[in-house]
Amino acid sequence: MPELVRLYIRNVALGFAIAAVFVGLLLWFNVMNLWGLVSTSDVGPLAVGILWFMNGIVFAGVQFAFAVMSLAEKKDGPRGGTPVAHHFEPIRVEATVPANRARKGRARY
DSSP: OHHHHHHHHHHHHHHHHHHHHHHHHHHHHHGGHHHHHHHHTTTTTHHHHHHHHHHHHHHHHHHHHHHTTTTSSSOSSSOOOOOOOSOOOOOOOOOOOOOOOETTTTOOO
């Protein structure tokens, strides 16, 4: 099996395991009376399964994205664009008023 496929399967399984822990904690701490809702309903196990599956998709995607981005090689030295000069000097720029915009010696903008 290729290494990338093995990496994907491992991280997806980890993401679904994290989702199981997350849903278990939601039920344990009875967030928004979730335990009361699913324990008294006849479709409670289906709701918990869907909640686990949907959270599993999200956590698996995040886990795999983190794993892929961690594969990048570390570069030595500074990262980023060109360095910015630390010494700034003001320069004089002449501001002129166009002849058609000037009235009685002052410009109106």
